[in-house]
Amino acid sequence: MSGPAQRRITIKEVAEAAGVGVATVSRVLSGGSASAETREKVLAAAARLDYRPSALGRNLRRQRTGGIGLLVPDITDSFYARLADGVLSCARSYGEPVTVGVTGDDPEREAELIGTLIEQSMDRLIAVPSGDGETWGLALRAGLNVVFADRRVRADVPSVVPDDRAGVLTAVEYLAGLGHRKIAYLGRHGQSQRVAAFTSAIASLGLPADRDLVVHARSSRDSAYAAAAGLLQHRADVTAVIAGGNVLGEAAVLAARELDVRIPKDVSLIMFDDVPWAELCSPPLTVIAQPAQDIGYRAAELVLRHGRRPPAVTLPTQLVVRASCGPKVSAPRR
Amino acid sequence: MSGPAQRRITIKEVAEAAGVGVATVSRVLSGGSASAETREKVLAAAARLDYRPSALGRNLRRQRTGGIGLLVPDITDSFYARLADGVLSCARSYGEPVTVGVTGDDPEREAELIGTLIEQSMDRLIAVPSGDGETWGLALRAGLNVVFADRRVRADVPSVVPDDRAGVLTAVEYLAGLGHRKIAYLGRHGQSQRVAAFTSAIASLGLPADRDLVVHARSSRDSAYAAAAGLLQHRADVTAVIAGGNVLGEAAVLAARELDVRIPKDVSLIMFDDVPWAELCSPPLTVIAQPAQDIGYRAAELVLRHGRRPPAVTLPTQLVVRASCGPKVSAPRR
DNA sequence: ACCGCTCATGGAAACGATTCCATCATGGTT
DNA sequence: AACCATGATGGAATCGTTTCCATGAGCGGT
Numbered sequence A, B: 001m002s003g004p005a006q007r008r009i010t011i012k013e014v015a016e017a018a019g020v021g022v023a024t025v026s027r028v029l030s031g032g033s034a035s036a037e038t039r040e041k042v043l044a045a046a047a048r049l050d051y052r053p054s055a056l057g058r059n060l061r062r063q064r065t066g067g068i069g070l071l072v073p074d075i076t077d078s079f080y081a082r083l084a085d086g087v088l089s090c091a092r093s094y095g096e097p098v099t100v101g102v103t104g105d106d107p108e109r110e111a112e113l114i115g116t117l118i119e120q121s122m123d124r125l126i127a128v129p130s131g132d133g134e135t136w137g138l139a140l141r142a143g144l145n146v147v148f149a150d151r152r153v154r155a156d157v158p159s160v161v162p163d164d165r166a167g168v169l170t171a172v173e174y175l176a177g178l179g180h181r182k183i184a185y186l187g188r189h190g191q192s193q194r195v196a197a198f199t200s201a202i203a204s205l206g207l208p209a210d211r212d213l214v215v216h217a218r219s220s221r222d223s224a225y226a227a228a229a230g231l232l233q234h235r236a237d238v239t240a241v242i243a244g245g246n247v248l249g250e251a252a253v254l255a256a257r258e259l260d261v262r263i264p265k266d267v268s269l270i271m272f273d274d275v276p277w278a279e280l281c282s283p284p285l286t287v288i289a290q291p292a293q294d295i296g297y298r299a300a301e302l303v304l305r306h307g308r309r310p311p312a313v314t315l316p317t318q319l320v321v322r323a324s325c326g327p328k329v330s331a332p333r334r
Numbered sequence C: 001a002c003c004g005c006t007c008a009t010g011g012a013a014a015c016g017a018t019t020c021c022a023t024c025a026t027g028g029t030t
Numbered sequence D: 001a002a003c004c005a006t007g008a009t010g011g012a013a014t015c016g017t018t019t020c021c022a023t024g025a026g027c028g029g030t
Helices: A011-018 A024-029 A035-051 A056-060 A078-093 A109-119 A133-141 A164-177 A192-205 A220-234 A247-259 A292-304 B011-018 B023-031 B034-047 B057-061 B080-092 B107-119 B133-142 B164-177 B190-202 B221-234 B246-258 B290-304
Strands: A067-074 A099-101 A126-128 A145-149 A159-162 A183-188 A213-217 A240-243 A270-271 A285-288 A312-315 A318-320 B068-072 B098-102 B123-129 B145-149 B159-161 B182-188 B214-217 B241-242 B268-272 B286-289 B312-315 B317-319
Touching: A024 A035, A035 B317, A056 A240, A056 B057, A056 B214, A067 A078, A067 A109, A067 A292, A067 B133, A067 B317, A078 A099, A078 A292, A078 B080, A099 A109, A099 A126, A099 B080, A109 A126, A126 B190, A133 A145, A133 B023, A145 A292, A145 A318, A145 B068, A159 A292, A164 A240, A164 A270, A164 A285, A164 A318, A183 A220, A183 A247, A192 A213, A192 A220, A213 A220, A220 A240, A220 A247, A220 B034, A247 A270, B011 B023, B023 B034, B057 B164, B068 B107, B068 B182, B068 B290, B080 B098, B098 B107, B107 B123, B107 B133, B107 B159, B107 B317, B123 B286, B123 B290, B133 B145, B133 B317, B145 B290, B159 B164, B159 B290, B164 B182, B164 B317, B182 B221, B182 B246, B190 B214, B214 B221, B221 B241, B221 B246, B241 B246, B246 B268, B286 B312, B290 B312
Parallel strands: A067 A099, A067 A126, A126 A145, A145 A159, A159 A312, A183 A213, A183 A240, A240 A270, A270 A285, B068 B098, B068 B123, B123 B145, B145 B159, B159 B312, B182 B214, B182 B241, B241 B268, B268 B286
Antiparallel strands: A099 B098, A285 A318, B286 B317
16 A cells, blocks of 8 residues: 655754754755855755655744635636636745635635634635625634635725726626617626626616616526526516626526527627637627636735735726627517 | 734643643543543633634644645646545545645646645645656655546556546447547547557457547647647548547537538537536537546545555446537548 | 954754653542 | 552653754954
């Protein structure tokens, strides 16, 4: 099965092999001052013995764990997977390990995961927050160094978010330009920013306000499908839908097919988040592209060199026109 | 910015508050024997102070880190994201944190990540291996408790893999049943098992063997596209393609569109790995579904309770017929 | 020649938990 | 009454590292 599990060599043995004290070895290895001769000896001994300092010992002494925690609602969602990839990519260049947790957009699970992270003395955390400000108040008071990604729930925590305001406005303007007046937003937990931007955009373009035109789903695929189907079924008057994420968009396409609603003939669809399959879909989906990977990367940068961090970074989105939007139909669908 | 970072409370303070010794506190909290009265006092004090044991202290003493490492080629790939989700889901029920690394199918990066993990004294690792047996020999000798997922590169390491042999055979038989004789396999790094199964299946059905019918791509999207385009362009005689993963399938669809090769009229396509968009694609893709999440979950189970582990678990795949395969065309494509 | 300054160096404390071991009380048996 | 077995308990060692502090050497300036 596994090998004889050879004991790991410690700084003490390196010191002995080099004929110096442990303090000197530590100093040399962490870049402190030492004579050229001593440095040579220590380095040679360390290399010869293939010495690897124990992160455990170091962290215990330093009272902080290297490494960063990452909390996302769903690693299976392409958006969060790309965000995670950005974080991992940045962390790798610093040699920092990343511990990932999946919250499922459940504040309770989130709190639990934060607890685990604190137990590990992890002091840096990137999170797509599910809970409200209160959960995070506790985390902050515990000394955690938090950066929010994708969503901002507290003003006093640095965050990296896509430009939802501009993204939604672009989408609504584009649809309005095609003649649509009844536009629905299919969103989910944690998108209050976007919903606000949506209603504000609707108002600013003089379109009829209707709070029922905002539909919410939980973060599962089933819930997304139910919400999309419900919207298409009960509101035959809406001629355009904005889906607030790729699983919502997928659900909308599926539901439309099931209900014989044709895209874009009967209803136009814009999806938030450009994913590889958007182009493969039938019809190819017009999307608001979000720089998911960049969001992760920038968040990691912020949390890693946390000197004088700006309170908030906003990254631009981009409208990518494909074939899921058309002019408004004159006759109602049903 | 961040709060005053209150100092964390230690076992010593709990002991003092409860009026007992630290040893007793430790014993009570880890389920050792103690009188009912003492247990009561300790539990009360711990709760009152909101005590959380430091994983650092514990691990240093125990000489092993809880938590498990997870190495995947690409977290952005839906297959590995689902695999990771399975691991995370299982780990969560044990309260174990998971540290994720992305290897990019590069043995060098993989070795580097293993090094980082060893530095953290992590002793449990789930990996989709990129390197050959040698890399892993070192890791094993360092006392790592490894479980392979998705691929098996050493017989002496427990592993959880999909039933490639049966999956490939099913795909080839299905295509042969439709009259196809020139079937190509579009694979990538690390799929030697599947390639072997493919050539063996071809042979067993009496189809013409042709080693050029196996094309390899590296794990990037660009490389996948190039390989797919090259195959479709230079081998006008192949009438069916098996793509060895969802990014390869995506690349094949894209390349076919670009080259005006119609699916399934001109060439049939079977993709390994069922992803949500396979149904949304035009045409909907016939796939070999793989239980990615299960693979991750089972691997995590194996690595967590590593008592008497079986050398290998093989999970079934399933053919899902949609609309990307058709009968062989009689006239050559070009 | 002496003083004070800088610099390299090593011993030892500290971090927070677990666990060995000695101590002590208790209760039952000879 | 003496003794042993059992079980609860706390002191102290330990894990591997960093870092404080004391020591001593070398050296230039007065």
